[in-house]
Amino acid sequence: MDVGISCINIEEQYSKCPKRESCKSDAEFKEKINQWLDKHNLTYEEWDDLYWKREQQLKSFLQNPLYRGEIVTSFAGDEVGISRLPDSFSCRIQILGTGLKDLLLNFPYIFDVSEADEFIAPSVTSNNSESDGEQFQLEAPQPNAPKVCIIDSGIQEIHPQLKVAISSNPYLSQSWVPGETNMTADYCRGGGHGTRVAGAVLYPRGIPQTGRQQAVCWLQNARILDAQNYLPKLLFPPDVLERIINIYYRQTKTRIYNHSIAGILPCRTQSMSSWAAAIDKLSWENDVLFIVAAGNIEARANYVTRPSIFVHIQAGCNYPEYLLESSARVANPAQSFQALTVGSVAHCTYNNPPLSSIAEENHPSAFSCSGPGIWDTIKPEVVEYGGDYVIDSSTPPNFTTPESVSPELIRSTRDGGKAVSADAVGTSFAAPKVTHIAAALEAAFPQESTLLYRALIVQSARLPVWTNNSDANLYHAIRTMGYGIPDINRALGNYPNRVTLTTRGLELIKARQARVYQVKVPEKFLAQGEGFDILIEITLSYVAEPRRTRRNRRKYLSTWLDWTCSKRGEDPVRFLDKVLKDYDAPEETEKDDGLFQWTLGRRQLGKGQTRPNGIDGIVKELSRSTGTVQKDWATIKSYELPKSFCIAVVGHTGWNQDSNAEVPFALAVSFEAVNSSIDVYTSFVEAEAKARTEIKPEQKIQIQQLV
Structure with missing residues (x-):
């Protein structure tokens, strides 16, 4: 069992910060603040x-x-390890059932107990053959290219389509599998798992047959799955992730980590797991981005809390309805607040009677786990093409993964077979395709934070056209596909009809503060005669320090952020004053932004509630403000745009009562002319060059264009 032990002094650590009005002088207030901080x-x-x-x-x-208990893995040492969050530590124990019952009832500091997670290996139903790609040649990455760590079952590092992209430093190829610390190859039968994942990072759209291509990044190998594709019980995931970061980030500055491993069961929704909290804390302490698979629903393997697709069909709960069941929720650790979670969509519709694919093209894969995640966060945030299942008309149906519905992947040849094949499906192979975009962003903007990479990936994501048919479709799509399918070209740059403006470097904000940015709209957009549609997208990405004992999203983080827009014609100074004045206003008094009809809005409705007039958001059951990456979008006629408008990023108090505590964030804003050839990019660059207004000496209103 994995247990969480609280390490807090409630009387001292949770006391309230002194108020200025209770002190007679500034000196007395400062003295009380210092005493409280101590x-x-x-x-x-x-x-x-x-x-x-x-x-x-x-x-x-x-x-x-009588209990025969022991700690299997714990975090000893002089430094604070990943299991030791600011309020707790976690460890893995083994104990008899009677002892476990006594522990739960009588140990005063225990706050969380769970069974050790097991990992679901993706389905491989055939050995479909593809060309070995012998005429194609992969070229080594640039010496200073980004580095991506593959946390998986190992990699066949001598594979002809991979070997030139494998880091030559043997220290960066390690195994944590007990008893196999010198064995870093991919020993999983059926073509491996980590090898397929590594290949998808380099070849997100299949392996070329001819020509030459330079690898986008260097691959590093961190093996934690054994030859049966299991996560060994003697490995405690938070411990392993801490050790991986100690090697690959703190010594070689690797910032992108592909984590295509998830448990077999839906994540719990009461408190954050030690595995997910470890990812959150590592993301807070280091400039790293974990890209995590959402998890899979098995075709036939059935679990009490995760019924298989077969069981759902037998019970009359067909696709896509079962994807909205709580049993389809993303798997641990995909609920992590600060990881980028990736689900899967089908890349084609298969129809060859009596065989047909369960999902149609650009619909969520039949096996892809859905949201919302813990505390109603939007999970997964994005999706990629991870394949689908094909069934026949027999009763019960048979499940297969023909070549045409499976992504083309590099395959380990240790146990024979082709070097390239299309015979496996799963969110495991969707995640590395997003990792490819992250690596491309780091190559283009090496000095920027991974917070900006995450923001630009989500900003580039787009839901399929079929989701626009109804609000119900849109709600279902966001539950299953998050913000949609990312696009590497939209993430990396601008088009004539699209421009993305971003903050540069790390922006910092404290609780009870607002950072306000002004966007100047080009005058040519304001003419009544134009009347073309403008799609506006805004994404906020931030990171904060977690506390695992908390069971509320706003108290789990040290400081939480959200964003809002000014109303039509609202002066920037008045907008800032209003934002700060309304900081403590009740949520039910929240008014809409007044300018855009957002898709999600800042507030979500509880069960049985109705939305008051004036509160924004088309999809009323979800909110953009629940997670640490917050996107919203709206379409508006060009002549309805104001001459300028402001965006405020607002800091709110979480568990950290220290008024000087800061958290970093990145912000991206995009404008796109829908079905129009108008030159948006040039117009906005010219307008932004003219607009550099200040609210206060210490508060610049500025958004830089992404070039």
Whole structure:
């Protein structure tokens, strides 16, 4: 079992910050603040003492001879490890059932218990043959190209379509599988798993047959799955991820991590798992981006909380309805707030009676897990082409993955077979296609934060056309596909009819502050005679420090952010004043932005609630403000645009009461002329060059164009 142990002093660490009005002078207020901070923030020495005390109490409990308990994996050492969040530590134990019951009922500091997760290997139903691509040649990446760490089952590093992109440093190819620390190859039968994932990073749209192509990145190999494609019980995922970051980031500055591993069951929704919290904390402490697979629903393998597709069909719950069931929720650790979670869509419609694909082209794959995630966050955020199942008309139906519905992938040849084939499906192979975009962004903007990479990937995502048919379709699509399918060209740059404006570098904000940006709209858009549609997209990406004992999204993070827009004709200074004045206003008094009819809006409705007049959002059951990446979009006639408008990023108090605590963020804003050839890019660049207005000396209103 994985257990979470609380390490907080409630009376001191959770006391409220002193208020200015309760003090007679500034000096007295400052003194009280300093006293409160001394109590609120434990030093590393105090934290180590408290951790050691709680660990010894747990060990003493487990040593009862009647329980035969022990800690399988824990985080010892002088430095704070990933299991040791600011309020807790996590470890894996084994214990008899009677001891577990006693632990749950009588150990005062335990707040979370769960069974160790198991990993679902993707289905491989045949050995479909493809050309070995002998006439194609992959060229090595640039020496300073981005590095991508593949956390998986190992890689066949000598594979002809991979070997030139494998880092030559043997220190960057490691195994954490117990008893196999010197074995980094992909030993999974049926063509491997990590090898397929690594290939999808380099070849997101299939392997070329001829010509030459330079690899976008260097691949690094971190093996944690064994030869049966299982995550060994003796491996505690938070511990392994911490060790991987210690090697690949803190020593070689690898910033992108492909994590195509997820549990077999839906993630829990009460508290964040230790696995997902580890990803969140590593993302907070380091400039890294984890790209995580959403998880798979098995065709026939059935679990109590994750019925198979076959069981759903037998029960009369057909595709796509079962994707909205709670049993289809994303798998651990895909609920991580600060990872980018990737689901799967079908890339084609297969119809060859009596065989047909379950999903149609650009619809969510039959096996892809859905949202919302923990605390109603939008998960997965994006989707890519990971294949689909084909069924026949027999009763019960047979499930297959023919070549035409499976993505073309590199295949391990250790146990024979072709070097390239299309015989496996799963979100495992959708995630690395998004990783490819992240690597391309790092190659183009090496000095920028991974927060901007995540923002631009989500900003580039687009839902398929069929989702526009009705609000019900749109709601279903966001539940299953998030913000849609990302596009590498939209993420990397601009078109004549589309421009993306972004912040550059890390922007920092404190709770109870607002950063306001002004966008100047080109005058040529405002003419009444034009009347073309403008698609406006805004994405905010931020990271904050997590606390795992909290069971609320706004208290899980040290500081949480959201964004809002000014109304038509609203002065920037008045807009900033209003944003700060309304900081503590009740949610039900929240008014809409007044300018755009957003798709999601800032507020979501609870069950049985009705939306008051004046609150924005077409899809009322979901909110853009729930996660750490927040996108919304709207279409407006060009002549309805104002001369300028403002966007405010607002900081809100989470668990951290320190008024000086800051969190970083990145913001992206796009304008696109829909079905029009008008030159949006040039118009906005010229307009932005003229618009550099200040609200206050310390508060510039500025958005830079992405070039």
